Amino acid sequence: MLATTATFFELVRDRLSQVEERMRAGAGQHHPNADAAIEHLLASGGKRIRPTLALLAGEMLGAEPARVVTLAASIEMLHTATLVHDDLIDGSLLRRGIPTLNAQWTPGATVLTGDYIFARAAQLAAQTSSLRLMELFAQTLMTIVNGEITQLFRSRRGDLRQSYYQSIYAKTASLFELAGEAAALLGTSPDVSVKPMKDFGYQVGMAFQIVDDVLDFTGDQQQVGKPLANDLRQGLITLPTVHYLEMHPEDADLAHLLEDAHLESQELERLIAAIRSSGAIQRSLDEAGRFVAAAEADLETMPDCRERDGLRQLARYTVQRST
């Protein structure tokens, strides 16, 4: 798996360094604490999977490299900004094993830093010189924030599977979709590539988030950097739990949880163990696999080149990864 990962990231390695530079480009112009916060966030890494998708797609479709680098930086900054506000709202103290901003700063400073990164992301988006892209950027931001508001006021009534899908679209797939669509917009033949590349981004994003949610149940706690089944502990229903409910509608612990009741530690651990040992995990992974297959199908009409191979690898990587 390491080999697979390396291959497609390798294709855009130089461009990814340019993306990192673009993200830091505003440093020194504003308050040193804003710069320090951005440096802290960027240094803490992340997989850079969204910019990689944009870079591969842009290269495949003949887009001007400098514009694609700017787009990729804009997308990763937007992603970073939403994480800053999310971590504050959730009270998360660690991300990728590194202290979050809100773990170190006041809520006020954290809110403003997130705003500052939003502004940087918008500035980068404007620098792509594509009005349509700017519109998509703003729409995606609305989708993401609306999803977070919906999650904050979520109820357990209604279709759990549908709510789950809506939520991961807003939170993750919408930005992958933007990466694919916007890269195609900057290419030489947007009329034939925007639709498939938008869908490619959507499918990969859905698969990526489903696997994230599976890893929450199965991952190595040390690597994930969070307690096992952290989502469920926070009352968040993800796909493995949805599948488990469909398979075991009689489970009393889960019924209890869905009534918004507080679970005793013993009930919670029993429920987590039950989900982990049920077929719900495999069913969730099968769903992710179907999204990846759809993503690969989207690539069929795209130009045959090594970047297309890279995008195929990227799609597969989302379900093969262990962190």
Next chain:
Amino acid sequence: MLATTATFFELVRDRLSQVEERMRAGAGQHHPNADAAIEHLLASGGKRIRPTLALLAGEMLGAEPARVVTLAASIEMLHTATLVHDDLIDGSLLRRGIPTLNAQWTPGATVLTGDYIFARAAQLAAQTSSLRLMELFAQTLMTIVNGEITQLFRSRRGDLRQSYYQSIYAKTASLFELAGEAAALLGTSPDVSVKPMKDFGYQVGMAFQIVDDVLDFTGDQQQVGKPLANDLRQGLITLPTVHYLEMHPEDADLAHLLEDAHLESQELERLIAAIRSSGAIQRSLDEAGRFVAAAEADLETMPDCRERDGLRQLARYTVQRST
């Protein structure tokens, strides 16, 4: 003064209603709580001075009305978004006599609502179909947020007057500047009007904020909806205090305050009374008057029409108003 106010607002009354409509246009597409929050914020009013400036300038310069309405809505939404995060950070419970969002909602919901309104503002800005305007929008957002970060980490060292000017530029004048510059960009002769109209916005914005800061010391508490000298009570040094310090460098209470010390209630009231009865208030108003005179000079090369007269009235209104 009422007559003056009415005249220039009257010129754009219909367009202002269209701006209100545009600000509410996304309603129903997203979470009902986001819509409710926007409705609450918009219903609580405000003077709509920024959109009025943009509308008058756009009309004077032959810009397409629909685009100027979109611009004006974008600017007011951006203003609204920054107020939502500001009130949260400052813990303000009332604005214009009406409960703030953070007085009613959790911090998380308030942060996200602000983000949602930012996204709406960015979407509206993109809908003006001007790339340059989009860039200015993003730059202005960065300037505003950077100003807030600077204020949060402010120190009392350095040049108080310079800090004050930087702070009111970031907080207020930058958005007035955007209103003037962007309206000119959408007009028929941006090459000759962008520079003077940008400066006009800047000058009016500076005057507007200085008068706001004077009214904090002199205004009718009921009308202002805040305790007298609320800024100073929060430790914020505004122009009247800067002037007072220049006139009375020996004042022990003020020296105490500038050492970041906590003032006893008696010291604080004595200092407020001293500033109010000193010439510092008049000196501050004189400064605001000089900004207005500079703004009026910017209008000289603009087309002679009733909208230009309206802009002149608007500039004067910023120093004549009592709320």
